[in-house]
Amino acid sequence: MIASNNNNNKKKQKPEYRPPSSLETNKKPLRSDLPFDFRFSYTESSPDARPIGLREPKYSPFGPGRLDRTWTGVCAPAVDLKVKSVDVGVGEEGADLEEKRTVIREKIQGKPLTKAERRILAEKCQRNKTKRQINLGRDGLTHNMLNDIHNHWKHDEVVRVKCMGVPTVNMKNVCTQLEDKTFGTIIHRHCGLLVLYRGRNYHPRNRPVIPLMLWKPHEPVYPRLIKTTIDGLSIEETKEMRKRGLAVPALTRLSRNGYYGSLVPMVRDAFLVSELVRIDCQGLDRSDHKKIGCKLRDLVPCILVTFDKEQIVVWRGKDYKPPEDEGEQFFADRQLFDDPQSDMDCSEETRISDETRFQQE
Template identity: 55%
Template sequence: MLKLLPWRPSPPKTQPIFNTSRLFSHSLRRHDDGDDDPPFSPISKPQQPTKKKNNKKKKDPEPSPSPKKAPTKPLKSDLPFDFRYSYSETNPSVEPIGFRESPKFSPFGPGRLDRKWTGTAAPAQGEVDRVKVAEERRRILGEPLTEEEVSELVERYRHNDCARQINLGKEGVTHNMLDDIHNHWKRAEAVRIKCLGVPTLDMDNVCSHLEEKSGGKIIYRHINVLLIYGGRNYDPKNRPVIPLMMWKPYAPIYPKLVKNVADGLTFEETKELRNRGLNSHPLMILTRNGNYVNVVERVREAFKTEEVVRLDCKHVGTTDCKRIGVKLRDLVPCVPILFKDEQIILWRGKTDNDKTDED
């Protein structure tokens, strides 16, 4: 048989006791070693001695005198004609009845031109020697071009992809366009000019102003495309002085274009012609900035059988409608009796047959 032993409780587990003196000595020994870096502490900058403030205000240094610009003298041009914004689209014989801006505001800028601006033009100073001007132009042009030379220039500059091209719009031959032509003549013998809009009604007028004002010569003309030649003896270094216009001047006020009662008719007859024109079939439909080379001939042919003609200018614009009416009045000739809803009504006027019938 097993012998039972008496039960005794097990002794409690004791936790290890740390020696604090040993831990303290270990920590001291760790800091004494040179392997570990001490903690970083930024070094404060030494304070600079402060300067005593001076209550006295310092005087600002005197500014150095700026160099004075020498006064620019006004440009003097020997061109023998009056300077205008547009040469081909203005009639010097028609005097304006008023101005929208004071004539003292010159588009050439204040003090930049020795000519006085009158509101429509800057007249040439002194008398112009036409004989001397013609001789100088003949000298620059030199001998006339041969047919082979003309054909070569035309083949070189007449195409649409020509780099030497100037577009002539509704303003016609303008003053600044003359400077553009001379700039092209620096590197090219001829300049291609493509004309569109109202000036194409009278291409003869455009060609005459281009030759007179630039001094060149038209060597090619096809419908609305021109080639202007500078001349054999043209020297870009001795080109004429052309002062540029800085802005477009306001158009002056001219007399009324359409009268309430047409000359030679009564009020009832004028009203009847206007109604007849508005209800008639349009002779032509004009587009904006189009080619109007054949408009004058078409109107003349129509007046052989018709008394009143209507032109549809729906997409042209009111301003261009009036310009077209003015040119047709002088070129056909005829009488504009109505501008309404961008429609131009033209009356052929009193003919010889009408006068004999009245007698």
């Protein structure tokens, strides 16, 4: 009798650990209802950019058989390409997914925050109050970063996101993708520091299913950014322009993991005086030069001349006209996101004191 009681009191031995294997096909693939295509980076890749080739076979970075979406080599579409109807166009599908994301976001956000609530939540994310933050680096907003944001939202209503390097050239895109993919709201921004609010009706138990990528997929092959000859110029004129571009005084020098939010307005202002602009990128990776150049080409807009000697040289073109929508494309260095006229409602004294406090941090 005593021996039987001792046997019952013994803990059951845990089964031996077995590492995951692709040979185990009895597990069902994970299903996610998120209404957008899964990409490695949502800010550094564009659905409109068409690759001309792939560097590897179409191996899913989520693992073999672990996700119910097909990996196309660039993304995992939310709509199965094999099952979709022929009558429904690509534009209609994108509009339906965007409408679905808007409905989900409005349901999670609930009633808008008051100005006092925004200020209280922004104060909680100061460096002297908390050290918890998410670093957004050269890869931009990656897919696995969405899971990290929801993990932070388990413990607090807001999370601080620090943006550094290449993505900060276009902060408007970073803020848009953050709100679109996490269904949150940015309630404060100071240069590259963002405060992301989860929403009134958010509950950690109802968080979406986000499958994790097991490795970083290779980037597809895209057309060359810099061609042998610039459009409209001969070979000799192109060579001469590249020599002159490298001899032009540098507009600015980019620091590693710095904030480049004012780079596009600086290039636009420089084009009013000079037709060639050189940006010193010593210390940055070669891939960063190409990413920054691609963003400048689309945002300024301008023509890329060369990436030689760790420099970015851009040309304004023959018939250059300053863009008229400059104010609509860029944020100010500091915003409270209360409403469209939030900066006008805030007093000048409060604005100066907040800027002084962030500079001291």
